[in-house]
Amino acid sequence: MKVLIVDDSSSDRSILRHTFQAHGCEVIEAANGREGLSKAGEGKPDLIISDALMPVLDGFGFLREIKSDKVLNSIPFIFYSAVYTGYDEERLARSQGAAAFLLKPMDPVDLWREIQAILDISALGQSANIPTALGEEEQFLRDYSHIVVAKLEEKVSELEDMFVRVVQVLVNLLDAKSPWTMGHSERVAEHAQDIAREMGLDENRVSKVYLGALLHDIGKIGTYDTLLNKLSALTEAEYQIVKGHPGRGADALEAIDQLKDVIPMIRYHHEKYDGTGYPDHLKYDEIPLAARIISVADTYDSITVTRPYRVALDTGNAIAELRRSAGSQLDPAVVQVFIKFLENSESTDLAGKGSELHENPRS
Ligand SMILES: [Fe+2]
Incomplete structure (x- = not known):
């Protein structure tokens, strides 16, 4: 130069x-x-x-x-x-x-x-074709506008990245309120992202699934630390409070237009494939695919981490649990993709024999 x-x-x-x-x-x-x-x-x-x-x-x-x-x-x-x-x-x-x-x-x-x-x-x-004659000006302006657009896209990407990082900090603070949920949302987001990619979703949708999974339990803020940490079974009244968290989270974010694709993932992450979940008892394809993905990711993380009411399963046992829940609690197609992914991942322990999967409203 x-x-x-x-x-x-x-x-x-x-x-x-x-x-x-x-x-x-x-x-x-x-x-x-x-x-x-x-x-x-x-x-x-x-x-x-x-x-x-x-x-x-x-x-x-x-x-x-x-x-x-x-x-x-x-x-x-x-x-x-x-x-x-x-x-x-x-x-x-x-x-x-x-x-x-x-x-x-x-x-x-x-x-x-x-x-x-x-x-x-x-x-x-x-990068651009600098004009030396009048006839080249149009090409020059076209090249220049491409550069400007590329720069704007770069800035937008930086802002989106910053937003996701802020959300990560927020949900990590939420999860850190209980030793039992430390890192839960971020792990669920990673699993959900893996599944979404394996299912062939485009990267834009993968990013939204990641964000939705990060935020899936945001409705827990300010409600029930004591319930999260409770060692004994929840009472019916406590259970109803816990079950309100998907709706509370979705409602809290409703005003943010940029999150309109993410909000249904939060609202429906506790729906079950067979229609016995909550809050709206949706079933099969009525449940948004992203919510079905998050549900599998959420379930997997819940059963592979020790909770006050259950000891963690290893990967092999967790896979057996996912298989058992496919078709009832979880979408079998999503489960199949995730299991294949886990089996192909390094250091997967496939020695599990399986045990019963319990409904876990605190996940
Ligand atoms: Fe949840």
């Missing part, structure tokens, strides 16, 4: 020169905007980094000249300057076509990283 450094301070130019040369860049230097314009015309650089306050022709005047030149106007132009106008420097620079306004002084490592990020967004020098 060829870089034109324009700065009236020789020491600042020297710092920039070393920074860019350390990353293999070829460097051209100029001491003011007028000289910079001349150097840019002579050996078209891939990037211009310029001070703002300079004699003869300042950075903004230099930028205007560059942007009005048909050959040079596509070169990414970055200001690297102390505060110049005292106004919103970044906004002012961008309004006139600069890619960014970086404030001096910056650590060279940070400066390089920042410039890389800016060039990723601009990316015009490498």
Whole structure:
């Protein structure tokens, strides 16, 4: 990459020169905007980094000249300057076509990283077809819009990732309220994700199943820690309270439009395949597939972790339990996929003999 450094301070130019040369860049230097314009015309650089306050022709005047030149106007132009106008420097620079306004002084490592990020967004020098004639402008704009869309998608993905991480923290806090449920939601989410992938769901749906599984017990917040930890059997009244958690969770999230696909997974994760579950006694395909998947994942985690009312089963015994419940509590097709997945996974213990699977409203 060829870089034109324009700065009236020789020491600042020297710092920039070393920074860019350390990353293999070829460097051209100029001491003011007028000289910079001349150097840019002579050996078209891939990037211009310029001070703002300079004699003869300042950075903004230099930028205007560059942007009005048909050959040079596509070169990414970055200001690297102390505060110049005292106004919103970044906004002012961008309004006139600069890619960014970086404030001096910056650590060279940070400066390089920042410039890389800016060039990723601009990316015009490498990725787009820079127009040299009027007929190429349409293609240029098309390429540019693709880059912008790609960057927006990247940002959306980052936000989604952050949202999932926040949800993970939230449900981990919920699960940590009881030693018996520590890590439960995250494990259920992992199992549900594995099943969804094995069933061939597209990655968008897989992500939603993961999120739904993470949130499946969110309705337990603020209700019944004592019931979760109770060693003896629940009374009928307690059982009814526990059974309310899918509805409470779904209702609590109802207002969040972005979760509309996830809410039915929460509401129906305790429905049973044969229609004897709750809250709405749905059966077979009436139960959303994602909820049937979460139900299998939830059941598996519940029986492979020790609870106050039951000792954990090993994988082999857990598989036997899943087989026993297929067709009654659980969707047999989902169970079949999950068992195949478990059997193909490393270190699976298939020595189990099976034992009775009990309805577990506290899972
Ligand atoms: Fe539950």
